[in-house]
Amino acid sequence: MPKRVGYLYDKMVDRDFIRSVIQEAAKGRRNRRDIAHVLADLDGYVEKTYELVATESFVPSAPKVREIYDESSEKFRKIKMVPFWPDGVIQWMLVTAMKPVLMRGMHPWSCASIPGRGGKRIHRKIRSVLRNDPKGTKYAAELDVAQYYPSISGKRLIWALARKIKDKRFLRTVYSIIESCGGGLAIGYYICQWLANFYLESLDQYIMTLPGVKYMTRYMDNITLLGPNKKQLHKARKLIAAFMQQRLGLAMKANWQIYPTAKRMVSAVGYRFSRTHVILRKRNFLRFTRQCRRVKKRLDAGKPIMFAQASGLLSRAGQLKHCNSHTIRVKYIDPIGVKHLKEVVRNESKRRQRAQQRILAGGAA
Known part of the structure; x- marks a missing residue:
């Protein structure tokens, strides 16, 4: 097991760190009234945030819930929103402090909500392996996690994080935000995007040890497997479902599919892939x-x-x-x-x- 990292909370008790995080968090959103208000008195809000962190007095705000229709998945989602200050700023500070720790063990083809790891990265990978390795990509499996964000156990998540981070003050602050989500993780929280991706890190590592799985990509909770043998992919699918349930407290969606790539195009990140075209x-x-x-x-x-x-x-x-x-x-x-x-x-x-x-x-x- 890699050495655990400490003193992350101490990084946050720094005015220069707070200032840079606020400016980074505001990028592309400066026209929002609440963000413009903070930027108009940046020095004042840096000092307020410093006092909040130094005295460990941050208490997460109760989120406002808004239901929106997600066109990409064709279903309604409940989005939870909190104020930019202090909640949004504190979440950005936590993520910025622990980002190197989270990135250290991340699977190279685990993508979504991570800078430089969008759908384009998975697009290039699937397109490349289908063209260059026909024998190793004879069959594909498409798997998904049922109700992923609401199903994540806060206690299991914080224990997984504690295997990488030994800073109790830092973990306590993260856990207070997880608890404020009201069950699972909240869609709409900046920190929850990172935590949701991190929670499946052990699953990524397990999948790559399974016989028959030659290539794997994961876009948040959508998993695509490619391999040379159909029977082995079916076995892998069952083992993955068992791992999800026993180790992570999650369930695999019943709409999983395994099929030959010669007869059917692989569907992922908004595209369909064959060996010759996309x-x-x-x-x-x-x-x-x-x-x-x-x-x-x-x-x-x-x-x-x-x-x-x-x-x-x-x-x-x-x-x-x-x-x-x-x-x-x-x-x-x-x-x-x-x-x-x-x-x-x-x-x-x-x-x-x-x-x-x-x-x-x-x-x-």
């Missing part, structure tokens, strides 16, 4: 075409494109760069024009930046 998943493609039609309809009616429409469509168009999509681009994107969409986004960004500067100037005055 395409968008059907529901992603349908959303993209509907978005294009709505924008084209506004243009044909002589109406300006809304910022939300332009930024959303640019994001969808960016997905096309990573798959075989020439015909789609010609049919749907070219009539609208990427330059036009970028101009809409650029103008709105400039407007928001000017508004933010006025707010900060008013706070300074």
